[in-house]
Amino acid sequence: MSKREITVVRTTNGKARPDPNHLGFGKYFTDHMFVMDYDRENGWHSPRVIPYQPITLDPATMVFHYGQTVFEGLKAYHSQDGRTLLFRPEKNVERLNRSCSRLNIPEVEEEAFLSGLKTLIQVDRDWIPTTEGTSLYIRPFILPTETNLRVAPASSYKFVIILSPVGSYYPEGINPVGINVEKQYTRAVLGGTGTAKTAGNYCAGYKAQQKASESGAAQVLWLDGIEKKYIEEVGSMNIFFKIDGEVVTPQLNGSILEGITRMSIIELLQEWGIPVTERKISFDEFVKAYQEERVEEVFGTGTAAVISPVGEFRYQDTKYLINNRQTGDLSKKLYETITGIQTGKIYDEFGWTVEVKSSGM
Amino acid sequence: MSKREITVVRTTNGKARPDPNHLGFGKYFTDHMFVMDYDRENGWHSPRVIPYQPITLDPATMVFHYGQTVFEGLKAYHSQDGRTLLFRPEKNVERLNRSCSRLNIPEVEEEAFLSGLKTLIQVDRDWIPTTEGTSLYIRPFILPTETNLRVAPASSYKFVIILSPVGSYYPEGINPVGINVEKQYTRAVLGGTGTAKTAGNYCAGYKAQQKASESGAAQVLWLDGIEKKYIEEVGSMNIFFKIDGEVVTPQLNGSILEGITRMSIIELLQEWGIPVTERKISFDEFVKAYQEERVEEVFGTGTAAVISPVGEFRYQDTKYLINNRQTGDLSKKLYETITGIQTGKIYDEFGWTVEVKSSGM
Ligand SMILES: Cc1ncc(COP(=O)(O)O)c(C=O)c1O
Ligand SMILES: Cc1ncc(COP(=O)(O)O)c(C=O)c1O
Numbered sequence: 116m117s118k119r120e121i122t123v124v125r126t127t128n129g130k131a132r133p134d135p136n137h138l139g140f141g142k143y144f145t146d147h148m149f150v151m152d153y154d155r156e157n158g159w160h161s162p163r164v165i166p167y168q169p170i171t172l173d174p175a176t177m178v179f180h181y182g183q184t185v186f187e188g189l190k191a192y193h194s195q196d197g198r199t200l201l202f203r204p205e206k207n208v209e210r211l212n213r214s215c216s217r218l219n220i221p222e223v224e225e226e227a228f229l230s231g232l233k234t235l236i237q238v239d240r241d242w243i244p245t246t247e248g249t250s251l252y253i254r255p256f257i258l259p260t261e262t263n264l265r266v267a268p269a270s271s272y273k274f275v276i277i278l279s280p281v282g283s284y285y286p287e288g289i290n291p292v293g294i295n296v297e298k299q300y301t302r303a304v305l306g307g308t309g310t311a312k313t314a315g316n317y318c319a320g321y322k323a324q325q326k327a328s329e330s331g332a333a334q335v336l337w338l339d340g341i342e343k344k345y346i347e348e349v350g351s352m353n354i355f356f357k358i359d360g361e362v363v364t365p366q367l368n369g370s371i372l373e374g375i376t377r378m379s380i381i382e383l384l385q386e387w388g389i390p391v392t393e394r395k396i397s398f399d400e401f402v403k404a405y406q407e408e409r410v411e412e413v414f415g416t417g418t419a420a421v422i423s424p425v426g427e428f429r430y431q432d433t434k435y436l437i438n439n440r441q442t443g444d445l446s447k448k449l450y451e452t453i454t455g456i457q458t459g460k461i462y463d464e465f466g467w468t469v470e471v472k473s474s475g476m
Numbered sequence: 477m478s479k480r481e482i483t484v485v486r487t488t489n490g491k492a493r494p495d496p497n498h499l500g501f502g503k504y505f506t507d508h509m510f511v512m513d514y515d516r517e518n519g520w521h522s523p524r525v526i527p528y529q530p531i532t533l534d535p536a537t538m539v540f541h542y543g544q545t546v547f548e549g550l551k552a553y554h555s556q557d558g559r560t561l562l563f564r565p566e567k568n569v570e571r572l573n574r575s576c577s578r579l580n581i582p583e584v585e586e587e588a589f590l591s592g593l594k595t596l597i598q599v600d601r602d603w604i605p606t607t608e609g610t611s612l613y614i615r616p617f618i619l620p621t622e623t624n625l626r627v628a629p630a631s632s633y634k635f636v637i638i639l640s641p642v643g644s645y646y647p648e649g650i651n652p653v654g655i656n657v658e659k660q661y662t663r664a665v666l667g668g669t670g671t672a673k674t675a676g677n678y679c680a681g682y683k684a685q686q687k688a689s690e691s692g693a694a695q696v697l698w699l700d701g702i703e704k705k706y707i708e709e710v711g712s713m714n715i716f717f718k719i720d721g722e723v724v725t726p727q728l729n730g731s732i733l734e735g736i737t738r739m740s741i742i743e744l745l746q747e748w749g750i751p752v753t754e755r756k757i758s759f760d761e762f763v764k765a766y767q768e769e770r771v772e773e774v775f776g777t778g779t780a781a782v783i784s785p786v787g788e789f790r791y792q793d794t795k796y797l798i799n800n801r802q803t804g805d806l807s808k809k810l811y812e813t814i815t816g817i818q819t820g821k822i823y824d825e826f827g828w829t830v831e832v833k834s835s836g837m
Pocket of ligand 1: 372373374418
């Protein structure tokens with residue numbers, strides 16, 4: 116057998132399905148996982164679908180010490196006509212490989228990633244929830260498996276994909292949230308790892324998220340790490356402003372994560388003829404436009420929520436109420452179009468969706 | 477039995493001791509490890525010394541995804557008169573807890589840390605190498621053990637200590653090294669996690685280290701992440717300059733790691749009456765002093781090497797040769813004094829060393 120051929124070992128001990136109305140996010144996992152290994156001699160090899168199972172690691176394994184990991188996040192959807200759809204998965208492969216490159220991790224071939232993912236989904240297809248708004252969250256990740264405490268890239272890695280049926284992000288309809296403008300903590304800075312989906316970027320934000328929660332806000336507005344002036348992201352989402360009929364989003368500046376939802380929204384707006392610009396935007400510019408009553412909508416974008424309207428910014432003692440805490444028309448239209456394409460309800464003129472056929476590739 | 481009492485289970489299957497002349501760093505591990513667990517109900521509990529063994533984790537365990545880990549590094553030394561000495565271990569506990577606080581990890585009591593460490597060393601005492609320059613490297617670390625993909629602090633953790641007999645850093649005598657001045661990549665920035673010993677800070681430096689190695693330099697000189705002007709650290713060490721008879725080291729500015737060797741050197745210099753200042757120092761200031769032939773010595777400081785003299789800085793196409801690539805007198809004297817105190821050869825007037833007695837605490 117070729118070392119590139121995917122082997123499949125099915126569980127003999129399937130788990131009970133969770134209640135589709137109480138899935139939450141990333142709490143339940145399916146019966147199987149995809150794994151492949153890397154070493155210098157063999158490259159990425161031994162791709163396999165195996166029963167979902169623990170990973171056993173020596174305590175000196177590098178993953179516990181120096182954080183050389185990358186991950187991705189995407190979803191599979193059950194369409195009304197019974198198909199299984201992925202949304203632009205090749206963009207996740209590209210981003211994973213950009214993350215790998217920043218972290219000195221060997222890149223993964225698109226074909227190896229996608230065929231592994233599709234085989235895994237075929238095996239666990241009946242785990243995809245079908246209730247409105249639910250989906251199958253896909254978490255590919257890479258960890259270093261070398262046992263050694265030297266501070267240097269590992270010589271061996273594991274690539275793993277796990278699947279989690281997840282609930283609707285908006286069981287009671289889209290709900291604009293309050294956002295705390297963060298001036299003390301920094302998520303990422305030019306020259307750092309902000310453009311990569313790597314573990315250390317996420318725990319670095321917990322302190323600011325705690326401050327936001329304690330002040331009653333749902334998320335953090337991240338400013339640039341250098342001047343603490345320019346808007347970067349909101350929580351783990353990209354951010355868009357509609358000001359005077361024009362849509363603005365922070366340009367990719369070397370510290371912002373390049374969201375696939377962000378990219379898709381820019382393409383949609385262009386298709387619709389709505390002016391959209393990627394440029395620097397400072398919080399001061401927002402405040403000025405706000406005072407002149409030119410701010411129409413603000414929303415975050417990401418795989419989990421798709422669109423998350425911002426109802427309010429809090430900066431020190433000032434509150435900036437946006438669109439009277441209502442979801443704006445553009446936010447609504449974008450949400451419906453993207454989720455419509457993702458779930459096959461709306462014709463996909465962009466060729467964004469990829470079907471996972473019943474068997475074979 | 478109280479949940480704070482340390483239980484000891486000894487291995488029945490001890491490993492062969494590695495060759496004391498080829499220990500390297502962090503390659504070999506002793507027969508036992510110390511572990512304790514945290515959950516919200518019980519706090520840190522079930523401290524235990526157990527046979528060195530793998531850790532088994534669900535693939536959705538937070539440690540693989542969001543990097544919420546902290547670690548420490550210190551050493552135990554075998555003194556000529558047969559005692560086992562630790563060097564300022566309470567400073568490592570303090571720093572671990574500062575790291576925990578930045579990463580939203582529950583802090584560890586000094587007593588729990590130190591009694592766990594001492595018990596472990598008592599069990600594995602005959603693993604401490606006795607050859608000149610060797611020691612037992614101690615790696616305490618904390619990882620989140622909750623199984624969940626939400627981006628938030630975990631509710632459960634494991635604290636682990638492993639021990640590695642390590643070789644002399646300078647088997648052929650202290651050797652000044654070349655350092656590449658890094659302008660593109662950033663290790664840490666104010667508001668980020670640079671002051672914490674957390675995994676993500678280390679893998680973030682691999683790319684710059686690779687550039688340094690490719691240019692023939694041994695390490696990276698990190699500049700501040702904001703102006704790329706001020707000197708912060710060298711590799712995973714703090715840095716000192718001797719200019720015009722005065723010693724200068726970058727001040728703790730919110731992105732530099734607070735080294736325990738750094739702290740000890742400042743205290744030693746003060747004791748010796750050598751002027752030492754903690755302040756901002758730019759690479760331009762170094763260049764000016766260099767051109768005026770006022771730079772006498774430059775050295776990095778850290779647990780692994782204690783003192784690592786800088787023989788040369790490389791900045792773009794310019795090389796700055798320091799002290800004719802020789803180890804300076806102050807570097808030598810500091811190295812000999814600190815290693816002398818650590819190994820009990822020199823009387824410890826500061827009360828820095830802590831003896832691990834043969835049994836009991
Ligand atoms: C930091 C950060 N920003 C933005 C995003 C949004 O990216 P995407 O639209 O690809 O989900 C994510 C989530 O993936 C993220 O982790
Ligand atoms: C980033 C960094 N700076 C400096 C140091 C030096 O600290 P210490 O002297 O406590 O070993 C270390 C190593 O611990 C480190 O990881």
